[in-house]
Amino acid sequence: MNVFKSPAWNRLERNWQNGFDTLTLYEQETIALYWLETETMNGTLDQFFWNSSGDMAMLAVSGLNRVQAPLTLAALTSALAVFGDQYSLERTERHAALEVIEDQYGPDVFLDASRIIQDLPEDFVLAAVEQLATLYAQQDRSRAA
Template identity: 35%
Template sequence: MNIEQAFEKSLIEFESKGFDGIGEPERVLATIWAVEAEVNNGGFDQLFYNTAGDIAFYAAKALSAIGAHKMAGITQKALDLFGEGGPPRDRDERVEALESISEKHEEYLNKLDYEFTEYPDNIQELLFTYVQSNF
């Protein structure tokens, strides 16, 4: 199975069974898909604002699982802005918290967006290895 097929399988499983109903490899890929799509399109603000943010709490763990430790660290810094529990899984609660965070930390979030989109880890290579080992 190639990376695209593994992502597709993971996203279909996620859509039909929900995050808590799928296996670890599917959680990892579904989360990475969401994080990359949102952060590349509109930054961490967008990730947390949109429904993809429902699984943002898992983002650093997912990136670490494939070996993208630098990107996981950047992501963890964004998650930490929500406090010890990270971003709420409930969108309304998360958006309310995000509005307060964005006002105080806009420049910092922009810096994290830039660092993430510079891809300090070779995510394609790491994903290839992860897919080969888990699918």
């Protein structure tokens, strides 16, 4: 199944057009999981953290918990642990922390965790979209009642 052609993904994209802040928590988590997968597959977790997608790291954590993806969650949380208390949702602060981390641990600091996610041990985006499909169906039934 191509999740990005599903009715639930299409509805999420339509809702997203109204702004990220207008989305429900589940929708925001689904977007965060999409970016986690996309950025990590395209580069590594370093790319996820460096780009604006890193603003959604905590949403990705809660989304992975929600869809019960323990292997991916463990990989992401191990990478976040490298930041200690320094992980910031503010990009400029996060960039500064990343530079310190890479100077201290080297450029491949997130490689092991990234490889786990790149192996896609759990299809967490599909799971999140399937949960949204169920939620959307419930909302539609409630409106029709």
